[in-house]
Amino acid sequence: MAEVNREMLLDCALCPNMCRCECPVDQEWRREASSPAGKARLAHLLLEGRIEWDSALLEALSSCLGCRGCQLLCPFPELDLAEELLRMRTEERPAGMVLPAAVPYLNNLKKFGSPYGARPTGGAASGPPEKPEVLYFTNCTAQANNPRMQQRTVELLEAAGVSYRVLDQYCCGYPAQIWGDLELARQLAAENAAQINASGAALLLTDCPECWHTFTARYPHWGSELSLPVVDTATYFLELVREQRLKPGPIEGITAVTYHDPCIWARVAERCEAPRELLQSIPTLELKEARPAGKETRCCGAGAMFQLLFPEQSAQIARRRLEELPPADAVVTACPFCRENLQVDGARLLDLVELLGCSVLQERDR
């Protein structure tokens, strides 16, 4: 785990907070301590020993979605404020200090390997036992709240004739780090990496941007490097469509959709094209662009498990984002957190794999 970059934090602390208009938390909370430079100032003062840790400070430093909206206007290209704040909460907070709202989720993680409690059984290995083309890592959030996402992914793999296994896994570990338990994060990573690396699969398929980011950017720091490439479902299924192993057709009852770019896919992975190409591969489907979209997207309010700790603010951030989406039959996204959080006030949300699954399976059955 890299250490907090004190110099970068000081640069940010001295900045006139010029990115605050791009920070969804600041837009919602409108208090200095939750603004980007405000959080950096608190972090700096803590590192200098000028102030002491307490629960209010931990709450302020935790009020970050990890969305990297602040990077859109930041004059320091090397600064990743979200990551520095995460390091502060992981490396510098006093041992055992946890926000009360995080306690039940952290306990679930320790007991079940998922923040949401007992994991459903039946996700265990399916398909050929050895050397599958694809090892599919299902994310905890969809597993707990929207198992149809996992089901559709499996149906698409089968429709394309891909040999696969579903990994009966633990949480990727990121939530444990968010809530300050790096030891638990490392333990979950080590158990996952052991299974993944022993699978003999050609690639690891993920449908969650936070899992992807954790596998690719955090596992190497946690001593759990993966020995196979990690590929997102949009990129992978687009390739299968291009190879005509998947054949999308028109979808009954859905003629126009808008696409909400998840922050990590758009700004960290820079994957904005594959989901759009995939949507455009569905005959007769109209894609209505959000404003802003692509790399300039705005967070749904659920990044970095924010919705579990700050549900009211998270819902308000989701409402703001929904106002930026044009009317359509459904909002499509490619992140289980966005899919859950944007359903506030009854909006119709679908994950990209759910939509593609409808398209391919309806076409097959026509």
Ligand code: SF4
């Ligand atoms: S990462 Fe997002 S929530 Fe965190 S400070 Fe930057 S803009 Fe605000």
Ligand code: SF4
């Ligand atoms: S993240 Fe960048 S733009 Fe925002 S306050 Fe810090 S230094 Fe300034």
